[in-house]
Amino acid sequence: MVLTIGELGRATATKVETVRYYERIGLLPKPGRTTGNYRAYTQADLERLSFIRRSRDLGFPLDQVRALLELADRRDQPCATVDALARTHLAEVERKIADLLALRRELSGLLEQCSRGTIADCRILGALGPSDDR
Numbered sequence: 001m002v003l004t005i006g007e008l009g010r011a012t013a014t015k016v017e018t019v020r021y022y023e024r025i026g027l028l029p030k031p032g033r034t035t036g037n038y039r040a041y042t043q044a045d046l047e048r049l050s051f052i053r054r055s056r057d058l059g060f061p062l063d064q065v066r067a068l069l070e071l072a073d074r075r076d077q078p079c080a081t082v083d084a085l086a087r088t089h090l091a092e093v094e095r096k097i098a099d100l101l102a103l104r105r106e107l108s109g110l111l112e113q114c115s116r117g118t119i120a121d122c123r124i125l126g127a128l129g130p131s132d133d134r
Contacts, residue, residue, distance in 0.1 A: 003042070005041065014049060026066075027062070
């Protein structure tokens with residue numbers, strides 16, 4: 001099976017520019033070329049790009065995606081390193097959720113204090129900074 005860059009992109013819901021970017025940074029190998037000098041992707045390229053896309057969908061940053069790909073290429077190794085990367089990422093996700101929940105509480109509290117009066121009396125703007133001219 002040989003795929004063009006457009007077909008590869010459609011099969012993985014990845015923009016062509018993103019496929020080229022992943023090639024430039026070494027996440028995807030440089031593809032072979034057709035006689036017309038078009039990129040020619042294989043089933044292995046499709047599987048690798050699908051792996052990258054799924055990793056990115058789960059929020060893994062590119063450096064961790066690279067590490068996961070390197071580990072996936074060494075299938076005989078123990079998976080402790082993969083587990084550690086996933087646990088580190090999960091902790092980061094949980095930290096972000098906690099930050100967002102705190103932000104939600106703060107914004108909700110500000111909105112509850114809103115008297116719907118004039119800007120001069122606005123509690124939300126007052127909480128955001130100095131109110132000298134308000």
